[in-house]
Amino acid sequence: MGAQKPENKIDTKRRRKLVLELRKEGLLYREIAGRIKEQLGPDELPKGYDASYVGQDLRRALKQVESDLETEAKDMLRMELRRLNELQRAMWHKAMNGDESAVDRVLKVMERRANYLGLDEPEELDLTASTDTETVETLLDALQEYPEARQAVADALSGD
Structure with missing residues (x-):
């Protein structure tokens, strides 16, 4: 029986990717768990690798995917905000000197920035539009x- 090697990040990442697939x-x-044991072999797995370990791997892999997406979204937001800043800077002087077209463009840039940052009041939610059971269950x-x-x-949906 081979000695168990310590788990490292590359092995863990590879195993979790396989679990997701x-x-x-x-x-x-x-x-x-059975497929993982077949494909990677017992020396590549943590001791006692079983279905509960698969669940743990899956949760951690999904959490990592979520974290990666959040990071990508934040990077994209920063990039878009930089672009808006550049657009506003390009039009600012003209707008401040009374060019109405430039004023309109600056305002549109500002509206877009406020939208990205969630600075505006949210639109009202129309709860009467669709209160079918599936929608209510999804919301809850x-x-x-x-x-x-x-x-x-x-309470609001039941009229209390």
């Missing part, structure tokens, strides 16, 4: 981590 194929956790599920908000929505 197999889960996307619809395999159950125990099936994934989305508010699972916010019990007060979840209760307030449930």
Whole structure:
């Protein structure tokens, strides 16, 4: 029996990527554990690798994907804000000297920036537009981590 090598980041990342791929194929956790053992071999896996470990790998992989997306979104936002700043800077002098077209463009840039940053008041939510069961369940599920908000929505929809 080979000595277990310490788990490193490359092995973990490779294993979690494989877990995600197999889960996307619809395999159950125990099936994934079996496939992982076949493909990587016992010396490449943490001791006791099983279905519960697969679940842990999956949660961590999904959390990493979410973190990566959030980072990419923040980078994109910074880039877009820089572009808006450059556009505004290019039109600012003309706008301040009374060029109405430049004023309109600067205002549009400012509106876009406010939209990106969430500075404007949100549009009103029309709860009467669609209160079918599926929509209500989706909304309440989305508010699972916010019990007060979840209760307030449930109360509003029930007319309490």
